[in-house]
Each structure stands twice: as structure tokens, then as C-alpha cells.
Amino acid sequence: MNVKQDGHMKFFHIKRMQGSIKYVIAFFIVFGLISCGSHEYGGSTGSITVKVAWPDEDTGSQSLFASLMPTSIKTVKVKVSGPGMSDVEKNFSAAAGSGTISGIPSGADRTLTLYGLDSVGITGYECSITGITVIAGETADAGIADMQPVSGLNAPLNVIATAGDQRVTLSWDSVTGATGYKIYMGTNSGVSKTTYDTYYTCSLTSCYIDSLTNGEPYYFVVTAVDSDSESVDSEEVSATPSAVLAAPPNVIATAGDGEVTLSWDSVTGATGYKIYMGTNSGVSKNMYDMYYTCNITSCYINSLTNGVTYYFVVTSVDSQSESAESAEVSATPILIGPGSFCGYDSYGDVLVYDCNLACYPEYYEGDSYCDDGVMTNADFMCSELNFDGDDCGSVCGVNQVAGGDTLDTQSFWLGNTSGTFDFFYETYSLKDQIIVYYEGSVLFDTGCVGAFDTVSLSYSGSSTMVQVEVSPNCDGSSGTAWEYTVNCP
Numbered sequence: 001m002n003v004k005q006d007g008h009m010k011f012f013h014i015k016r017m018q019g020s021i022k023y024v025i026a027f028f029i030v031f032g033l034i035s036c037g038s039h040e041y042g043g044s045t046g047s048i049t050v051k052v053a054w055p056d057e058d059t060g061s062q063s064l065f066a067s068l069m070p071t072s073i074k075t076v077k078v079k080v081s082g083p084g085m086s087d088v089e090k091n092f093s094a095a096a097g098s099g100t101i102s103g104i105p106s107g108a109d110r111t112l113t114l115y116g117l118d119s120v121g122i123t124g125y126e127c128s129i130t131g132i133t134v135i136a137g138e139t140a141d142a143g144i145a146d147m148q149p150v151s152g153l154n155a156p157l158n159v160i161a162t163a164g165d166q167r168v169t170l171s172w173d174s175v176t177g178a179t180g181y182k183i184y185m186g187t188n189s190g191v192s193k194t195t196y197d198t199y200y201t202c203s204l205t206s207c208y209i210d211s212l213t214n215g216e217p218y219y220f221v222v223t224a225v226d227s228d229s230e231s232v233d234s235e236e237v238s239a240t241p242s243a244v245l246a247a248p249p250n251v252i253a254t255a256g257d258g259e260v261t262l263s264w265d266s267v268t269g270a271t272g273y274k275i276y277m278g279t280n281s282g283v284s285k286n287m288y289d290m291y292y293t294c295n296i297t298s299c300y301i302n303s304l305t306n307g308v309t310y311y312f313v314v315t316s317v318d319s320q321s322e323s324a325e326s327a328e329v330s331a332t333p334i335l336i337g338p339g340s341f342c343g344y345d346s347y348g349d350v351l352v353y354d355c356n357l358a359c360y361p362e363y364y365e366g367d368s369y370c371d372d373g374v375m376t377n378a379d380f381m382c383s384e385l386n387f388d389g390d391d392c393g394s395v396c397g398v399n400q401v402a403g404g405d406t407l408d409t410q411s412f413w414l415g416n417t418s419g420t421f422d423f424f425y426e427t428y429s430l431k432d433q434i435i436v437y438y439e440g441s442v443l444f445d446t447g448c449v450g451a452f453d454t455v456s457l458s459y460s461g462s463s464t465m466v467q468v469e470v471s472p473n474c475d476g477s478s479g480t481a482w483e484y485t486v487n488c489p
Helices: none
Strands: 004-007 008-017 024-029 045-055 076-081 087-091 098-105 108-117 123-134 139-146 160-164 165-169 180-186 198-202 208-209 218-225 237-239 254-255 260-264 272-278 290-294 298-301 310-317 327-329 343-344 350-353 359-361 401-403 408-415 420-426 433-438 442-447 452-460 466-472 482-486
Touching: 045 076, 045 123, 076 098, 076 272, 098 108, 108 139, 123 139, 123 359, 165 218, 180 208, 198 208, 237 408, 254 327, 260 310, 290 298, 343 452, 359 442, 433 482, 442 452, 466 482
Parallel strands: 024 098, 045 139
Antiparallel strands: 004 008, 008 024, 024 045, 045 098, 076 087, 076 108, 108 123, 160 165, 165 208, 180 198, 180 218, 218 237, 254 260, 260 298, 272 290, 272 310, 310 327, 343 350, 350 359, 401 482, 408 466, 420 452, 420 482, 433 442, 433 466
């Protein structure tokens, strides 16, 4: 890309060298105007222009323009020296990528030395180009100045700062030739090896700094060192220490119908919690099927499959961090119905649900319920030492009922006193009649048919039960077969 304008000439050039990858940004500026009496043109002096390249430090491709060079380098100082002349110096912005030095006495064997300076003028990179011939009134092209670290050590790459409780842990990539590293720290951005609050030495590629103040941001740069020198600064990183949250204690998982409720003790400093769930043991915040957020100490997860065991861990979180996992717990959702567990009484006896989902002791032998002469929801249990739910009939949605030539009447527990449920029936080719009753009234009558269908039936009252009556061979035939299912509301 070339750009020209009257009186000045600007030339932009981007070049990628093969082999050892280098990226070059050339930004030529002829400083000064062509004017009468100028010593730059037609006199005894000439100019030198140079492009600047920074090593890729074995990291692969790099960005162009300002991010091309090490972040610590702000200025490029250029010095021209040679026989029979006084040194000529010029500074230009490192971001420009190149510069032109004018007023150089003509002659051979001129040496161009470039210095990469940080914000306080300390040299971090350097390069020399020799054997340049300057011709009066002309501009010599010195080519590419391949800048290299003054110490021979590259700055550490991929520096990461991780906050902890009153602590920050720093890690970085190893630097070839380094025997150790220095960490410079400050409480304001702009830290360098010349501007910092304190520094630390580290012989590894990961070290932590403790006794810091939680909630206060800290800024860091890292340098590589050997016995004789120190590299330029790494890129600046920052982290804000914060109190480490405890994992939630006393996590309890309680199974329900298609759901599991989890509860745990509150964690100091937590603003919320995460629940990690899986169908295999070994759940963690890095290995799970699903996770859920919860801002209180008890939440439930629904739409689960009854009979499947689910595993859970819980973590506490705040705006900046997440705790380790709690102890793993598990639960298996179950259909809540007559005879299913619902707790313990004050004597430690097992409680189970009755037909109307009221909790009663499982064992009733000798209980006043059997002797008071008043029929209650629990009296159906008096004939059995251990209630299994049979007195409430079959549970909806569980069994498909099938039969033949015998009259059949069965009760089904729906779990609610009102709702809508699907009723499937099949009477095949020999005709049968199936009638569904609720509180003594007909909800549905198939008539005497040989057919199959699914119908939606609505009910409302005080009972949780429906009855289904089958009259086989309603047309006087024999050898029939039939089936039906009462699905849950």
C-alpha cells in the first residue's frame, strides 16, 4: 500500500519474513520539507531510513501495529555513527514501526544502532546495522533492524494471575536460558521493573503472593533473569483477592414424584449456590449432566424420571469465585401414592400415605382406629399389619388391566379430587362394555362395542378414586378379550 502527498512522502509497508517468523511494519516519514538552503538535499548530508522488526519469541503469528512490539517498549532511539562524523540521534515512537534520520554526513561505513526503550528510558531491546553508505542529498535504506532483547532473555509469556483468599497466584511459560524470575507488584496499573510497590523472586514458573488485602486490585509484571541480566517486562496482569467460600455443608437430597429437593446449610459470604447433577456417581463442577442456580438454601429440581437415581453436588458462589464441591448426595424420584413413605412420627414409627395422601403410621394393630366404630381414612389398614396401598386400589398409570369372559370391577387411585385423565381401552372384535364411575356417577360408557380408543375424562368431587367395570360378551358371545389403562391426571 503506497500513500503519497505533496511536500511529504509517506509509505506504508507490511512484510512477513519466512523462516524465523518476524513481522515488520514499515512507516516511512521524511522529516522536513524540500526548501532552499536545506542541508538534507543537495548539501553534504543525507538520510537513512530503517524498518523495525520484533522477534516472535516462538509464539507464532502476532498482531500488527501497536501490539506488534513488546508492551513495555514505548520509544525507539536511533543513533548513527561512523568515521569522521559526530553521532546523530533521533527518537521516534515504537508504534510507528520505522523512522528516517536526516542530517547525516555523507560517507561510507556508517553504523545505525537502535534501542528499544521503556517508559522511563531503560533499554530492553537493541540492534545494530553496519556498513551503510550515505550519499549527500539521498536517503539510504538500512533495511530491517531485527530487535533482540538486551539481556538475551525473552519476557515471560502467557502470564496468568489467579485470585484467592488474601492471595494471588501467578503462572507463566518457561523462558529459555532463565535461571529465575522476578514478580513486580503494585496497586495501580502501569507496573514495571522501575515502577512498582514491591517485588518478589521466584525460581519456578508459578508462585503465589499472600498477605494481600481482599477486595483490592493488584497489578503485576514478570521478568526472566539469569546470572548477568534481566529481560524486559511481561504484559501486565491484575487480580483482586477475595475470601474463599466454603463448600455448602449438610447437603440433603429428598426424593419426590418426578423431582428431588436439595437443602443445605448457609455459607458465609455466598450470594448464591450452584447445583450440579448427573445420573452417575462422581459428579463435580467439571463433570455433570446439568447444573442449576439457586439463591436460597433449598431448591428442587423437577421433570426427573421416577426410578432413576440422580447424583448431586452443591457449590457456593459470590460475584468473583466459586467454592469447592460439597459431598455428593443422591436420590431416586418415586411416585407418591398410598403406602409410600412420608416420614416418621415422634416415636420413630414409619409414616405412609393413605388414599387421600394423609400421613398415618404404617403399623396399626391394636390402635384405636380399629376399635372406635367410626370409619376413617386409616381404618382400611386395620386388617393389615403393614399397609401396602392395596386398599386404595391400583395406582393410576401403573398397570394395564386385561381380561376375558369374567365380569371385572376395579378401583384406581388418581391422587387428586379433581382433574382430567386419559382412559385407553381395547375390546377387540368380540364386543364388551366398559363403564368408568366417579362417586357413583358414570364418567364414560363405551357401549357394547368391539373397538379401541383413548378418551380424556374430567372429574371433580371429594374422592380420589374412580371405578372401572367391564361387562364382557355384552352381545351374548363368548371367548372375548379386552384391556384398558387409567392414566394419571
